[in-house]
Each structure stands twice: as structure tokens, then as C-alpha cells.
Amino acid sequence: MPTAGEGFDVRGGKRLVGVTGVGVQKRSGFGYVAWGQGARQGECLIAVRGTDSGPDWLSNFRFGGVIGPSGYVVHVGFWRGAQSVLPQIRQQLRGRNPTALHVVGHSLGGAMATLIADSLSNMGCPMKLYTFGAPRCGVEGHAEYLTSKLGAENIYRAYHDTDPVPMVPPFPYFHVPYGSNAYRLKGAGTLVSVPSHLMPSYRASVEGCTWSSLPVILPKHNSFEAASEWLSQASKDSGPFIMMSATALRLILSALDWIVKQIGRSAALQLFADATLLDGLARLLYSGALMSIELGEAIGNLMNAALRFMGRTAIAAASMTATFIEYVLGMLFHFIAAIARRAIDMLD
Secondary structure (H helix, E strand, C coil): CCCHHHHECCCCCEEEEEEECCCCCEEEEEEEEEEECHHHCCEEEEEECCCCCCCCCCCCCCCCEEECCCCCEEEHHHHHHHHHHHHHHHHHHCCCCCCEEEEEEECHHHHHHHHHHHHCCCCCCCEEEEEECCCCCEEHHHHHHHHHHHCHHHEEEEEECCCCHHHCCCCCEECCCCCCCCEEECCCCCECCCHHHCHHHHHHHHCCCCHHHCCCCCCCCCCHHHHHHHHHHHCCCCCCCCCCEHHHHHHHHHHHHHHHHHHCHHHHHCHHHHCCHHHHHHHHHHHHHHHCHHHHHHHHHHHHHHHHHCCCCCCCHHHCCHHHHHHHHHHHHHHHHHHHHHHHHCCC
């Protein structure tokens, strides 16, 4: 895969300085804007590095959403970071009329790159978005809109299957391109892995490849029915060993998204009107468990699979209450956040 320096004047580019954090904030170098040379004359590259986005964003499970550039709810920390560099980017673009825009970011920089691309999507020139190990940055409606706006074929999301950062924040956030498995690459081992998030690991995975020749891993469970069958086994103490398994975590989070959709999108959106995410989500799942035997079994299996992923013992389905569901989800979300936090801290 070619490097930015081969087609763009990176040395002569404009360095971006932005503000990160919600509450406690800091200014830091965020990336650069560079113009094309040779065959890429007239094109523009906007690169955003992985960076620390504040001490609390990963572990704060209040919704933390604001209206973003296209009118949809997005993560407040990522949007504030993007807003802090957008004036500098617009200044570099003023009067230049680029023939194409390439926006790229790694880690939290990938989430910011997504919102920068969203903000610049009406410039009237072709745009491509590239992210590596990026977290989710907007709700489902935003992911659907931006995928349609840019075109799924113009969004290149690469991630390692054992990288914890693309698995956060949890519901209600979604990745772009919406509905796509993207470019899933083999990370280190089978467990959730901090080294899999680091840029040297991504460089090693893509070195010498084009996008079409990347060694992509196809998903083993391509439907909820298949995942549900797996979860029913994973929820049992006698089932497969799943503690810290990256596959288990992906299936757990995918099942959570599916279950919420079965209960209803409108009900899910009401979570944020008068409750914290954990409290509202727990009440929603508990109501779903009362709706049908199928949903009740799926939610019970989901809770027990989550417990076993964290190395804890499964419990009887009869013990499921809204309070217990909130307790398990709280442990799971903080557990994932702690791992992702360690990965991000290693970038600085």
C-alpha cells in the first residue's frame, strides 16, 4: 500500500493543532493537510493522528451525544476534537478547489476523520475516507446517512479482529460504512489485544498490499441466527472457553445491537430522554425479555456470555432483572473501556 509521502507534499504540509477532552482539555498536534504532487497534482490529503481524547470519554456511559455536522447525533468528544481543527483545514482549502479529498485517521483520529469528512462532504469534489482501528463515532442514522453521502465504495475502514478500540463506544454508536464488515484483518492471537491497535501492527498488515489484495478475514457468523446459536453455547459454563476472546466480544456486541432493534428503534432512542445509557438500556432489555420467550432466551444468553467473557460464572435465567442487566452491562462496558484505554495510552 503506497504511503502518503509518495503522492503528497507531506513535508510542506500544514500542521494541525487541536483541542481534545471533555472537561479537562489539552492542545496537541493532530495531523496535517498536504497537497498532491505528480500524478496527484490538485488533490488534497487530510491526515489525523491517533490521540488521547480526554480522560473520561471511554468510561463515561452517559450518552455523551450532540448534534453533528449533518444533523445527526454523534459522540461529543470526537466532534469537539474535529471542530477544533476544522477552521485550520478550511483555511488551507480556501480558494484551492481540490480535485479530490482524501481524509485518513488512525485510532481516535479515525473517528475525527469521519466527522471531518462529514463536515466537508458538500465541497463538490470526490472524497475518500480511510480509517485504521477507529472507534464508532455516530448513531445508526448518522452511519446510514454518511455511507449514502460518500458512497460505501469510497469508505475504507480497516481494523484488526483483536483490536479493542473499534468495539467502542458500545450501542447506540455504529461504524461507517454502515452494514459492512469493512476490511477485517488478522490481529495478534485470538484474545482482545492492545498491541493489535498500534500503528506499527497496521503497517505490517497492509505493507505491500493494495486495498483489493488485503488479506481480509471473512466473518464466520454472518447472521444473528448463527451468532445466537453460538451465544447459547457460550453462555454455559460447560461451553467453549471465551474469556477475553475477541470473537466472543464481537458477537456479544452484535447480539446487543440486534436485540435492541427487535425491541424497536423508537424505544431505543427514548433511552436518552430521561436516563443514563446503562439504566435506560437495562430497562429496555428487561422489557424485551418480557415480550417473548425467544428474546428472553437471547438476552439471558447475552448476559451469561458477557459474564464468561469477563471470567465470571454464568447464572440461572430466572435471576435476570433490570438491576442485574444494568450491573452486567456496566461491568462489560467498563471492562472493554479499560482495555481500549490501555491501547490508546500506548500511542502517546
